[in-house]
Amino acid sequence: MKSEVEYSGLSESEVLASRERYGENILTPPARTPMWKLFLEKFSDPIIRILLVALLLSVAVAVYHIATGEAGMSALFEPAGIALAILLATVVGFLFEMSAAKKFDILNQVNDDLPVKVIRGGHMLEIPKREIVVGDIVMLNAGDEIPADGILLSAVSVQVNESSLTGEPMATKTTIEADFDKEATYPSNAVMNGSTMLGGYGVMQVTQVGDATEYGKVYTGSQIENNTQTPLDKQLNTLASFITKASYVIAAVIFIARTVIYLTEHPVIDWLLFGSYLLSTAMIAVTVIVVAVPEGLPMSVTLSLAMSMKRMLANNNLVRKMHACETMGAASVICTDKTGTLTQNQMRVHEAAFDYTPESGVENIIFESIAANSTAHLDKAAGSVKVLGNPTEGALLLWLADRGVDYAALRRHAEVIEQLTFSTERKYMATVVQSPLLNHRVLYVKGAPEYVMNFCSDRVTSSGNVPMADSRPMLEEKLLQYQNQAMRTLGFAYALVEPDEVCFIAGHLAPHIKLTFLGITAIADPVRKEVPAAVSDCLNAGIKVKIVTGDTPATAREIARQISLWTPEDGDRNIITGPEFAALDDKTLLERIPDLKVIARARPMDKERLVRLLQSQDEVVAVTGDGTNDAPALNAAQVGLSMGDGTSVAKEASDITIIDNSFGSITKAVLWGRSLYRNIQKFILFQMTINVAACLIVLIGAFLGTESPLTVTQMLWVNLIMDTFAALALASLPPDERVMRDKPRHLNDNIVTRPMAGGIIGTGIAFVLLLFGLLQYFKHVDITSLAQFDLSLFFTHFFNFAPVPGGLTRYELTLFFSIFVFLQFWNMFNAKAFGNVQSAFDRLASCKGFLWVTLIILAGQILIVSLGGALFSVTPLQPMDWVYIFVATSSVLWIGEIYRLIRRWIA
Helix, strand or coil: CCCHHHCCCECHHHHHHHHHHHCCCCCCCCCCCCHHHHHHHHHHCHHHHHHHHHHHHHHHHHHHHHHHCCCCHHHHHHHHHHHHHHHHHHHHHHHHHHHHHHHHHHHCCCCCCCEEEEEECCEEEEEEHHHCCCCCEEEEECCCECCCEEEEEEEEEEEEECCCCCCCCCEEECCCHHHCCCCCCCCCCEECCCCEEEEEEEEEEEEECHHHCHHHHHHHHHCCCCCCCCHHHHHHHHHHHHHHHHHHHHHHHHHHHHHHHHHHHCCCCCHHHHHHHHHHHHHHHHHHHHHHCCCHHHHHHHHHHHHHHHHHHHCCEEECCCCHHHHHHHCCEEEECCCCCCECCCCEEEEEEECCCHHHCHHHHHHHHHHHCCCCEEECCCCCCEEECCHHHHHHHHHHHHCCCCHHHHHHHCEEEEEECCCCCCCEEEEEEEECCCCEEEEEEEECHHHHHHCEEEECCCCCCEEHHHHHHHHHHHHHHHHHCCCEEEEEEEEECCCCCCCEECCEECCCCCEEEEEEEEEECCECCCHHHHHHHHHHCCCEEEEECCCCHHHHHHHHHHCCCCCCCCCHHHEEEHHHHHHCCHHHHHHHHHHCCEEECCCHHHHHHHHHHHHHCCCCEEEEECCHHHHHHHHHCCEEEEECCCCHHHHHHCCEEECCCCHHHHHHHHHHHHHHHHHHHHHHHHHHHHHHHHHHHHHHHHHHCCCCCCCHHHHHHHHHHHHHHHHHHHHCCCCCHHHHHCCCCCCCCCCCCHHHHHHHHHHHHHHHHHHHHHHHHHHHCCCCCHHHCCHHHHHHHHHCCCCCCCCCCHHHHHHHHHHHHHHHHHHHHHHHCCCCCCCCCCCHHHCHHHHHHHHHHHHHHHHHHHHCHHHHCCCCCCHHHHHHHHHHHCHHHHHHHHHHHHHHHHC
């Protein structure tokens, strides 16, 4: 290797020319959408759009009523209420996403000012990373972050962590062409921006900087606009379209039918009266459209998403994009990387095969061998142990730490006399120390077991030293077992040497050295403890899991086996390498994809292509990743999940950041998403039942020629205030573990299922029949308290065609209004129980938010009736009437309970 002084580097003028030609060594930050534009984007929600139409129509109706004298300024309450609902639904979502963005920016800080050692004009300089240019000569040492893409000019035992780009935690780099790894993702003499030096030292010449680096290309690709529509958006669009068409059809039927009736009843047309009649009919038709719009639905969706964002953050899921909360629940495929997501991204000793007796003292020799014959360190300053240097050597130091051994003290007391660092040529590392333990000079060797064993004449065992030839077959069998499990193995040996003895000749062990073999260790990046159970939960929930990694097929398959994804029945059809994947056309891949469980040696665009192909089959894809190589796929997926300690590029491309890097948190996100979707369905069931009932009341009134028994302000309470509280109640329901037993819903499913539609229409019609029956009773029987309720008296007056003179009293209309509200109140409990056959009282104690909101609705209704007066066209009711209403309307809940009980029996 050349010494530093043999490189002259660039001159000052060459630096300026290079920067002018190739640009600066910084990544172009993504263009942030202005806040005002982000706020306006909230109005693109399908339900918000039809609410805006309803607002315009509501204003027209209000102006008409005020102009004709049918109502005062209180007619403006309805449009004001709709406007408030629109603002609340949009502002709440906007504020929550802004809050998440601030937390994300703190989590995603990037430092472009890291110091880098370069040679310019024949001198060693230290400059900020951002000032690196193409052509610079950069000095690399263990622990350094590689500042740009480049070619190694010289290298000594260089090992690089390329996991941010390829998923490989350790790649060996060399300038010797004969030692190049032909299967490596990037050439063996190339080092890439964003990688980290694990060991050795080298000199690189910069070939690409900034956006032109591999890191930068992936970063740029991750910013390509992703217009993939979320499942909820698609379903709400379908619902909005249906509501719009249905309301327009009903309005058209009203207009046409009333016009035909008028023309039939008036052979001679008075055009002035007819014009007034048409205008009145048009206002009734518009009223139907306004009533049909679920004003509370955007609020329910927004509140549900916002509350889920907050709760998911408590579960280590930082949600950046609100709809990602729910979309995670629709995921049918999770494409996950391996390193750092399924595994700990920290090499650990899986098993140590040392054969000795405790009293032999060999244990202390092994400890000293590991501590002294190593260049790695452990950083304990941050409260958690971090490996500095080679991760394999770090695993050995962690193994010592787990046994209470202070490696630093051992290393400090064992004076290093001479050392050969690990290299790909030697396949071993050797260190000569003055051992205080043995009071002698000792040569310690560790490396590839098959190489180390070649230097050994005997082996330490519990029964004493035995010839190496006798032990080798058993050791090789053990090694094969470890290698079949995709583990890295190291062999350890030592020899006592004399002070004047030559141990190394021409960078290798001297031929006369005869070592004593100590044993072997198997090292691997262990699977996170929670991952097997989390993967099992996903599989049981009908979610397919696919591992996409840059690691070797053997390692990827072994990890899949450890997490129970790979079964004994699986074979070659279930695994593919990146080059094989890239060589197949889309048609062939679409046939293979359902069977694929593992894609090894994958490059960044392989993962993105997989996502696109899965989406073409109507799969809802979630992608997990922590590296720059994952960014294009994170961006392309319906939900991108980055890791908290992942690269800034990965986090920028994602929708959710898993702060604790745990796959278990991803399972929780699925649970929250599915529960959130179920809660939204519950509110739709509740809201649409009210809307169906209200529409039918207006529709029947239009043909019977009767005025609506509910005033504009009363409908405002029912359609907005009460719905908002109901949205709070149903949005606050805790997640239900039972949703994880369901299969993922299909992308093209309607949010309103057949059981929901049946419940909405059936319950709505039942309420309307009950309420119109009640109106008929009030028309024929004059009452001042429900205690006077007498059906025989009603039938007497009804069949004698003897309605009460003067029409309905305010007390009777107040009773009607309160009964209407309480019917919906009890139906909210039925909505809570939707989706399962359990009682509405199931887990009620844990639904504190729901209980509080029900109390608020009760108190609110009583207060409005008691104090609303002329504003709400009500009069106070007698205390016993409240009891009668409460008890009688509760039959809605009891009928629902009986229905669910029968379903449980049948099931």
